[in-house]
Amino acid sequence: MRITTRAVSVALLAPLALAACSSSDPGDGGEGGTTDAGACEPSDGAVELEFTSWIPGIEGVVDVWNEENPDIQVSVQTGPNGNGGTYQNFFNQLEAGNAPDLGQIEYDALPNFRVQDGLENIGVCEDVAAAQDQFVDWTWAQASLGEEGALYGVPQDTGPMAMFYRSDLFEENGIEVPTTWDEFATAAEQVRETGGYITNFSQADINQFAGFVWQANGSWFANDGEAWTVDLDSPESMEVAAYWDDLIERDLVSTYPGWTTEWDNAYNSGEVWSWNSAVWGANSIATGAPDTAGSWSVAPSPQWGEGEQSAGNWGGSTIAVLKGSEHLYEASQFALWLNTSEEALTMLNEEANLYPATTAGLELPVLSEGVEFYGDQAIYDVFAEASTQVSADFVWGPTMTQVYNDVSDGFAGAISGSGTLPEALTAAESSTVAALEAQAIPVAE
Amino acid sequence: MSTTVLDVQARNRARIKVPHKKAIAIFVAPFATLFTLFYLIPIGYAVWQSMLVIEREGTYGEPREVFGGLSQYAQVMDSGPFWESVGRVLLFGVVQVPVMLGLALLFALLLDSPLVKGRRFFRLAFFAPYAVPGVIAAIMWGFLYSPNLSPFKPLTQEVGFLSADLVLWSMANVVTWVYVGYNMLIIYSSLLAIPTEIYEAARLDGASQARIAWAIKIPLVMPAIILTAIFSIIGTLQLLAEPQVFRTFTSAVSSTFTPNLLVYTTSSVPNVSLAAAYSVVLALATFILSFTFLKVTQRKAFQ
Structure with a gap:
């Protein structure tokens, strides 16, 4: 009978200890409240x-x-x-x-x-x-x-965004470096024929995806002082999602989770050829893919329309x-x-x-120098230009951690074969409105 | 005459009890203090937290926490991801716990049988995985399963161990690997406690080793098996480290994969009231499940 009581008290104790750990209420101001x-x-x-x-x-x-x-x-x-x-x-x-x-x-x-x-x-x-x-x-x-x-x-x-790419691989295989997203999709097919992937779509990097939406002049949130507008499923946002959904569907981009050993390995081994990333990404490639030193270059991000000049920020x-x-x-x-x-x-x-x-x-003088890892290209010139092309109108919402989690879960589902990226955005739209309301944050109808 | 003696004894006992009360209090105090500080108060705080809701005015108004009754619990009941994650770990448990305990029992019986040589070595070998911290074990298996980083690439590229279809069972394998030895040891030590005369009697009656195992050993270690089953049920509902680690290897593990992961995700929003409500519901569910299992099995095992 002793087993009974012991087991039951263990049963009780274990999960509640966790409940206790996770309960800390958000700052309610207190004495140090107002400044x-x-x-x-x-x-x-x-x-x-x-x-x-x-x-x-x-x-x-x-x-x-x-x-x-x-x-x-x-x-x-x-x-x-x-x-x-x-x-x-x-x-x-x-x-x-x-x-x-x-x-x-x-x-x-x-x-x-x-x-x-x-x-x-x-x-x-x-x-x-x-x-x-x-x-x-x-x-x-x-x-x-x-x-x-x-x-x-x-x-x-x-984090103005541009395209890091393996100039050596593009050149060897006679594939032109894309300047529009249409060309990017075509190049993706050509790269896939050689066995590689043109880029990796990381389902967890929702702020990268937001950068793509930013570049397409979309916005996810607006705050007029009275209430928030949530617009994850805006037409621009849905268009970007549909574009990537198509590439994933056709197996033209890899889908490793970002910032993992798998992901580093994909770049280090030359399986993945390019990355649309922010200026600080220069560091990530250099540390994640040390074997590819000297083979990378930077070009402006592909554009949605020919001749356009727009950059996202990540x-x-x-x-x-x-x-x-x-x-x-x-x-x-x-x-x-x-x-x-x-x-x-x-x-x-x-x-x-x-x-x-x-x-x-x-x-800064240091920003006009060539960078060794990038074949001595003066990569910051590209980013300096991109930074002037970033729209000032993109607004972040008050529960981005939740937005990232929900969109990421939806994207992960799409990658594993259930649902699509646009459907994930539609679902995240309603869960975000619910999350705002749970925090008593006013949402415009 | 006899009644008087009993009366005196009873009176003596009553008198002796009084001074002992203080001693009892002193001995119980350290436990009671810690129990209150680190068990009762946190539980009370979590339950209280789960009943608070936030109020504010305007888009950036200062948040105030007010009593909201059971409104968080209504959200928990409505939460699709929560019940999906509960269903997922139940499915996991229904398959993994019997497999793991079956193996643990088998290994324990083998160790206990006179037929096996090198008993000490095997005892240690089976138990060794339990000495590997859970997170390290998950990372190690993550690499073994990985289609690109595994030393068994030809296999892992063919079989998607980390795909949406299989990842739950890949985790089940990790959990089994870690805990089989631990459960085996509990069952084995309970086997060692069985008096040898019983075996002797069985042998005199002409029972084979298999018959002894089936008809004597297993029934006698049933309480130990039930104990390990309850530990396992609790462990299953609390699955956190394995899915958390596997998130870095595959897209197939969502941030709401298991109930505990959902609690963690919710608290990082931060929506701690809802996270507290999830935790309380999860704790109650664990309690009910463990207790029901105990009630059902007890009737057979302890008769």
Whole structure:
């Protein structure tokens, strides 16, 4: 009989322990809730700031700051990229009231943190407000979330998109580098005949897909201050989905999950020939596919119509001050230095291929040099052009983690043979509206 | 006379009990404190959390948590992905648990039979996989299954172990690999506790080794088998590490593949109230299932 009671108590204990772990409620403000202009004042004496980031080599950049600023010492902690775990950590830390002062947050996640009341408005700091002119227009628009006089993160880098491709393989096989998406589909057939794939469609990289929609001048969300409009199934979005659905259906693109060993291997072994990615992707290829050094080139993204000049954006981050930080002034000083000073921007580019969000940063000497991995091509020229072609009107929704999960699950289903990409978007449209309503966020009919 | 003695004894017992109460309290206190802190309070918090809903004004209004009764539970009941994931792990359990326990029992009986040589070696060999952490085991098998990275490429490129059709059973294989030895050891130690006279009597009656195993050993270790079955049922409903790791190898594992993965996904939205409600429902389902299994099997096993 002893077994009975023991087994039953184990039965009870095990799942509830998990229930307990997962229950932390989103920040409800608390004492440190509201920020007023007076809060952006220098503190007396030395200040220590905590900073969480996933940028490779960020420690070295922070060391430079620490040497120059003995009174504002920053200790940096690195973690997985945002949706890979750091955002979840931030949300948990915000709930527990021990979030770091500064955090790396991508543009697409800012509304999510804002809606959970997790960000300090650093627009109240004079130096920050005065720096607006230094930044590329659309980055400021994304980081202020459309609020006049507000700023929820200092723009750090942008991710204008272009096409990385194996110039050696295209040349050897006599296949022309596509300039429109129609040509891309034709080239995909030719590449498939040689046994390779022209590119990989990663079902989990929904922000890459959003970049494609951005390039097609589509938008997924709108916020008029009263309510959100959710438009995942807009005509542009559906057209892009149908295009990729066709390529997947005909087995013209591979479908490895992104950022995995399988995916690295596909590029490293030359099975996959190109990647429509952001400027920071230059780093991902170099580390993921080291055997292919020197064989890559960069060309502008294929266009939807002949002669058009439009680019999407994938990723790019801001450095935000998280709710509860007691050192708004010092934190914003560091964030400004990190993202506007030439020495920091140069180091960030050399270490992590970050592409500055400031207009002056785009003209850094280091950005006009040829890159060895890309056969000494001056690849940043291509991205500089792309960055001027990014539309400023794309708006991110307040529950992007959920949107990415739901779209990704739908896309994964389509890849495994149940449903299509457009159907996945239609389903995500209704689940997103439901998710917004669950958080009491008003949605326009 | 006898009644007086009993009375005295009863009175003595009652008197002795009083001083013992303090000692009992002291001995129980450490357990009770930890039990309350890390078990009762978290459960209470999770249940409370599951009943909160968020209110706000405007698109970026400050969120306020207010009591919302059972509205999250209504959402759980309506949630397609949740019940799909529950159905998936039940299917998994119905197939995997009997296979695993069958193997565990078979190995235990083999180890216990006098026919087998090298008993210590096999005992260790069968148990070794359990010493491999679950996540590491999943990563290792992920590589073995992979169509491009596996050392058995000719096989894995032909058979889609990581395809939508097979991935659940590929996971079942990993779980079986890890836990067979563990369950075997529980059953084996219960076999060792059977008095040898019983075997002697059986042999005198002319029973073969197979007959002894079937008619004596299995009935006598039934309680241990039931215990391992309950552990396995709970483990199945809580499947998390294997699907989580396999997500990095294949597109076929969605973010709502198992109930626990769905809880994790929901909490990262972050929609913790709904995640708490899922957890509470999952805990209740696990409890009901384990308890029903126990009630059904108990009648036969413990008679």
